[in-house]
Amino acid sequence: MISKLINRKIFTLLKVQYSNMLEYRVEIALWAISGIIPFFMLNIWTNNNLNESINISDVMLSRYFLCAFFVRQFSVVWVVFSFEEDSLMGKVSPYLIQPLNPFFRYFAQHLAEQITRFPFALLIAFFFFIFNPESIWIPNLGILFLSIVSTFLSFLIQFLIQSIIACLCFWTEKASSVERLLFIPTLFLSGLLAPVVSFPTYVKSWIYLTPFPYLIDFPANLLSGNETNISGGLSMQILWIFLLFPLFKKIWSEGTKKYTAMGS
C-alpha cells in the first residue's frame, strides 16, 4: 500500500518534470555543449605528448576524457540554485505543506533533465568518434552496468552535498556563493580536467580520502577500461552517501524550524 503510493508519487513527479524539461530542449542542448571542456583538455594532453609521462596511451586517454564528459553530463547538479530562487520567491512555503519532502521534486527534476540530455550527449559522443575513430570501444555489459551505477552514486553524492548547501538558504538567503566555492575543488580534483593518476604524489596521498575522485575520475576510469579499484571505489562512494545523508536530514530538520517564509 505505502510502496504503491510512493511509486505513484515518484512516477507522477518524473512524468511532470520530464514534460517540463522537454519544453526546454534547446536549453538542455546548450548545457550539454557547455560540458565539452574535457575534450579541450584532451587536446592539450595529446598534442603535447603529456600522457607519455603517466603511461597512458593516446587512445586510452581519449576514452578517459570521453567517459569523464559522460559522467559529468549525468552528474550535473543545480539544486542549490533552484532552491535559492524558490526560497527567495517564497515558493518553498506551499511545498512545505505538502506531504512530500520538496527535495524529491528537485530530484525528479534532475533525473528528468538527464533523460532529456541523453540524446544530446550521444550526439556529441558520435561527433567525437568521427574525429577520433581509433578510440571506439564497446565496454562489456557488466562494466557498463557498474559504471552506470557508479555514475548514479556520484550524482547522489553531489546532490546530497548541494542539498546540504541549499539548506543553508534557511540561514543566509544567498547560499549559491558557497556552492561556487565548493565547485572549485570539484572542478580541479575530480578528474574532469586531468586524470587523478597524473596528480603529483603529495596530492595523491590524501585525495582518495576526499569525495572528489569518486565523482568523475572513478566512474570514468571504470567505463573507459583504465585501471581502477572497482570494489574500493564503489564502497567509498556508498560510504560518502551514508555519511552525507544523516547530515542532510539533520540540517533539513533544523532549517525548516528556522524558515521564515520570505516574499509572502
Added chain:
Amino acid sequence: MNLRKYQKVYKKFLHTSLASELEYKTNILVDFITAILSLVGSIFLLSIFFQNNGYIGGWKFEQALIIQGIYTILNGITNTWFNPNLTEIVKHIREGTLDFVLLKPIDSQFFISLKKINPSGILEIMLGFFLLFFCIRINQINLNLSFLTQSLVTISCSICILYSLWFFISTTTIWFVKTWNAIEVLRSFLYIGRFPLNSFSFSLRIFFSVLIPIAFITTIPSEVFLGLSQLWKILLEVIVATVFLITSRKFWLFALKFYSSASS
C-alpha cells in the same frame, strides 16, 4: 557636457549598486576566496602539465603564468561588470522592464551594460595584477614606455572583444528569451583562454582564432609581455576589437526593433 552627464549618472550607478551589494558582506568574502582557490587550482593544473615537460606549445611554466595573470584580470572584469549586468538584460526582457530603460533619456546600451557592479570581482582583478607583477619579476621583463603602451592597448582590446562577445549573446535574448545557457557555453569556451594557444591542435587553433577570437584575448597580450609579439598582431587585435565593438552596437540597435515588450 554630454560626457559629464554620463559621468554623473555612472557615479550614481556605482553608489546604488555598491550599496546593495555590500548588504551581503560574507558573500563578497566567499566570492573572493573562490577567486583565490580558482587561481590556485589552475596553477596546480598547469604544474601537472609541466611536471615532466619543460615546454607546452613553446611556452615555459613562468611564461604560461603570464597568461594565467591576464586571464584572472579579464575574468575579474567579467565578474565585476559583464556578468551582473548582462544577466540582468535577460531579466529585463523576460519581465518587460526593458521598457523603462528605453524610455529614459540616456543611451540604453550604456544603461544596461554599466548599471550594476560586483565588488568581489575587483578583488580578483587585483589578484591578477599581483600575479602579473610577480611574472614581470621572474621573467625579468624590462618596463619601458613602448612595452607599457603595447600591453595597455592589447589588454584594453581584449576587454572590448570580451565585452562584445557577452553583449552579443545577451542581445539575442530579445528573440530567444532564455539565454543563460548560451552564456554558459561562452564561459566554457573562454576557459581555453587559460592556456597558450599553441598548445592546441591546428584545427582548434583555427577555430579559436577565426570563429571565436578567444586566442586574441589572452595570448596576444601575453606575447606582448614576453616581447614576442609582432606589430601586425597588435594591429590585427585592434582591428578585431573595433569591428566587434561596432557590430555589437549595430546588432543591439537592430535587435531593439524586434523588441515587443512583455506582460503589458
